Amino acid sequence: MSVVLSMLNLKGGVGKTVSCINIAAALAEHGKSVVIVDSDSQGNIATSLGLVPDELSPTLADLMLEAIDGDVSSRRIVECIHTSGNIDILPSNSLLAGIDYRLSTALSRETVLKSIIDKLRGSYDYIIIDCPPSLGLIVINALAASDFTMIPVEAHYLSLESLKVMLDTVEMVRLKINPKLKVAGVFLTMYQQRTNLCRAIRERIVESYGKNVKVFDESVPYSIKAAEQTLYGKSLIEMLPSNPVSEAYKRIAKELITCGRL
Numbered sequence: 055m056s057v058v059l060s061m062l063n064l065k066g067g068v069g070k071t072v073s074c075i076n077i078a079a080a081l082a083e084h085g086k087s088v089v090i091v092d093s094d095s096q097g098n099i100a101t102s103l104g105l106v107p108d109e110l111s112p113t114l115a116d117l118m119l120e121a122i123d124g125d126v127s128s129r130r131i132v133e134c135i136h137t138s139g140n141i142d143i144l145p146s147n148s149l150l151a152g153i154d155y156r157l158s159t160a161l162s163r164e165t166v167l168k169s170i171i172d173k174l175r176g177s178y179d180y181i182i183i184d185c186p187p188s189l190g191l192i193v194i195n196a197l198a199a200s201d202f203t204m205i206p207v208e209a210h211y212l213s214l215e216s217l218k219v220m221l222d223t224v225e226m227v228r229l230k231i232n233p234k235l236k237v238a239g240v241f242l243t244m245y246q247q248r249t250n251l252c253r254a255i256r257e258r259i260v261e262s263y264g265k266n267v268k269v270f271d272e273s274v275p276y277s278i279k280a281a282e283q284t285l286y287g288k289s290l291i292e293m294l295p296s297n298p299v300s301e302a303y304k305r306i307a308k309e310l311i312t313c314g315r316l
């Protein structure tokens with residue numbers, strides 16, 4: 055049975071996409087079958103894994119439009135899946151930008167993505183959803199389809215208010231739409247060990263939310279190699295397995311598996 059995990063943050067540039075790719079790669083190294091579903095119209099999952107998003111067709115946008123109007127078969131979903139190394143991806147591109155509007159008038163508008171994801175559940179151990187940086191209907195759809203959500207927080211910028219909005223949104227989706235939804239945890243990205251700021255941000259998060267939400271001990275360090283990943287079209291774990299960023303994602307993935315969070 056699959057586990058569905060979404061990577062959530064309402065802010066862009068915090069490391070959601072890099073985290074999806076490297077946690078997926080770490081899980082694949084453990085012999086797990088993994089698909090990443092890109093729910094962001096920027097199409098960064100495809101770009102980061104060596105594909106050109108706007109050359110891809112069909113994509114998630116086609117599946118969601120078809121699911122709004124009727125049913126989507128498993129065979130149709132498989133037509134959208136690409137493989138990069140040992141990770142499968144269900145990509146998105148700029149066509150997904152119009153979906154929020156179409157969803158707003160659809161029946162079951164919060165569970166259109168879930169109807170697609172549920173059809174993938176038999177085929178993968180892990181389904182990882184990369185979320186867009188917004189709080190629109192696509193994010194609600196991603197949470198409605200998920201068993202767990204993880205929140206990467208950039209270690210240079212503290213917004214306890216935005217963390218609260220995200221945790222409240224998860225709680226609202228759990229109460230109204232998806233009782234199975236749990237927060238797997240919050241973790242820090244682009245962490246610079248030597249700065250007081252990074253340490254202080256982690257402490258403030260633990261102080262404010264640590265009682266109710268797991269804050270991972272492991273933080274993902276800052277490394278320019280992580281930013282270069284898109285140039286090579288592969289996960290950092292595949293490219294530079296001993297890089298501290300790769301090591302951190304491997305430990306986070308292991309912790310997710312061993313503590314039964316996934």
Ligand SMILES: Nc1ncnc2c1ncn2[C@@H]1O[C@H](COP(=O)(O)OP(=O)(O)O)[C@@H](O)[C@H]1O
Pocket residue numbers: 063065066067068069070071072073098187243244245274275276277278279280281282283299
């Ligand atoms: N650990 C890291 N160290 C340095 N740069 C990083 C790290 N993680 C991500 N980045 C870079 O930060 C930018 C934003 O990351 P990304 O994963 O695209 O964020 P999001 O998906 O939240 O918008 C990208 O240029 C990415 O390469």
Ligand SMILES: [Mg+2]
Pocket residue numbers: 070071072094098184185
């Ligand atoms: Mg992204």
